[in-house]
Amino acid sequence: MKILSSIVKVAIIASCLLGIVTFQRNTLTSLNSKASKDDYLQQEKADKISLQILQKIPSFGFSNLVADWAFLQFIQYFGDTPARDQIGYALVPEYFAAVVNHDPRFVRAYLYFSTASSIFAGRPDRTVALMNHGLAYLSPAIADAYYIWLYKGVDEILFLGDTKAARHSYAMAAQWAKQSGNPQVAASAAQSAQFLAHNPDSKRAQASAWVSILANATDARVQHLALSRIQALGGKVRIMNQGGARFVSLEMPQND
Template sequence: MSVSIQNSLGDKFRAKLSQLSPTLIVQVGWILGAFAIVIHMQTPQLATLKHQSKNMDKDVLAREEAQIKARLSIAKVLPTFGYKNTIANWYFLDFVQYFGDTKVRQKAGYGATLDYFDTILDLDPRFLYGYYYLSSTGSLYAGEPERTVDLMNRGLKSLSPKVPERSYYIWRLKGVDELIFLGDVTAARNSMQTAANWAREYTDPQSLTAAQVSQATANFLARNPNSKQARFDAWSMVLSTAIDDLAIERAIAEIRATGGKVTISPTGEYNVVPPAKD
């Protein structure tokens, strides 16, 4: 049955095709060919990278890292034919593969991390989930908090309180990086205040809590630039968005350094207790 249907559809397609002018057929061919080239160049080469990652030679890994950066740089200038969001998703999946190859990353480092998000967020600055990974990996793993914050600032120019939904979290993430990685208390306070203002545009409990916590952090920083409570809040957010054991361990250690406490429930949830008042 499936063969006869396919043949029937093929006959109909050929009949329609025969009615088209030769010029139009050529034009369609050029469009489809160009689109195929873009897809081929844009689609992350996951299988290739996975194969190459088996070779742990430093020179090979360095070349692979350079190839990744070059491909990401080219991706920013290639035509997308209206598929920017889809292509951004492909590169995000490619980054997950890149980041998750722990053995290779331990030897080669995370040098292409910010290049990934430069491309991903250039294609889709409204990709909220991407900012979570950018904050966690750009500052903590790649060790480039300045560039991480720069990418957030660039993306925020395309956003508003309601676009994308709950975009106030990006301001919170930026404030965290500014406080604990850059030590820029003024910028962190402004980011947290903006997060509070944007979160108040919503009426759901989650957003109201975010507004309250963000405002409290901004107030703590205004009164005391060295506030332990503010650093506790920042590292608690890092813990809540941590994507692997290294980030979790660092966040727990920093929370405890402020005088806060962290316990793990039988179900694996982290319970945090703030430090004594500043």
């Protein structure tokens, strides 16, 4: 009976997801390589309704499955360059909410959504709010969870100007990283928290946060934005690529 019950639940979820796909497809069929801005806006309206449903759809114990599906839909949405170039990334926070609502322990998703939601969609407020929601379900025992505190601190200092909240996020990142066995991240985050405590308005703190974005960004536009912001703050960077990894060092004026 348990197996039959599970099969029925999966079938219900699949039917709901299929309904969402069908609803979206009815809009997508009118789009082609020469689609206009109005066509994309029509598609976005359909996607928004689908996401509102997806955020509240019952998972029947298969929340990971729904969250994975939502994340894959986000990847497809984010990678649709012709559409994004014309109408932007407004739905990114909605995809983020769908993932967090169903699987707040999906740590890797936060790391993708942080930049996408704060920089591309221009909604760092939603990014931080969703991270706060998810962190209530996380602990240092979950692999790499400390990165969420770290990324949240970056959003708070760069886009919200909330130095106090950023200092707390860095301190928590240090604490969780230490408990997770990553002393390097723990030391770096602790140093950032201590620095913010004594220099809340420092340009170095802001430039360092942009360096963390530059070091991890794969999109050329985000890299250019981070580099330009660092330079505007008076900083100079040195980028080295070793073994497939990017290492970025920062030099700031001595009077900061």
